[in-house]
Amino acid sequence: MRALIAAAIGLAAALALVLTISAIGAPEGKTSPKPLLTTVPSAPGKITQTK
Template identity: 65%
Template sequence: MRALAAAAIGLAPVLLVMLLIAVMDVPPGETSPKPLHTTVPGLKK
């Protein structure tokens, strides 16, 4: 029972921060039309 109470107390601040982030007004943004290249290109022959 103590472990359950400790987990609830530990998760409470995390949930509050997530709620704060969700409620805050996020400025509109645009995504780039170009794809992101996340891998290293192979050797050119």
């Protein structure tokens, strides 16, 4: 009986943790202020236009 209770506690804790993490999810962030490019970048991430 005590073994069953211990197993149930473990299972409940796992469920609670996973449900909480899933509910929180990942942060959404903000729309980037960088423009859609109409110039060719010299290297990745090196944006020269100021549009």
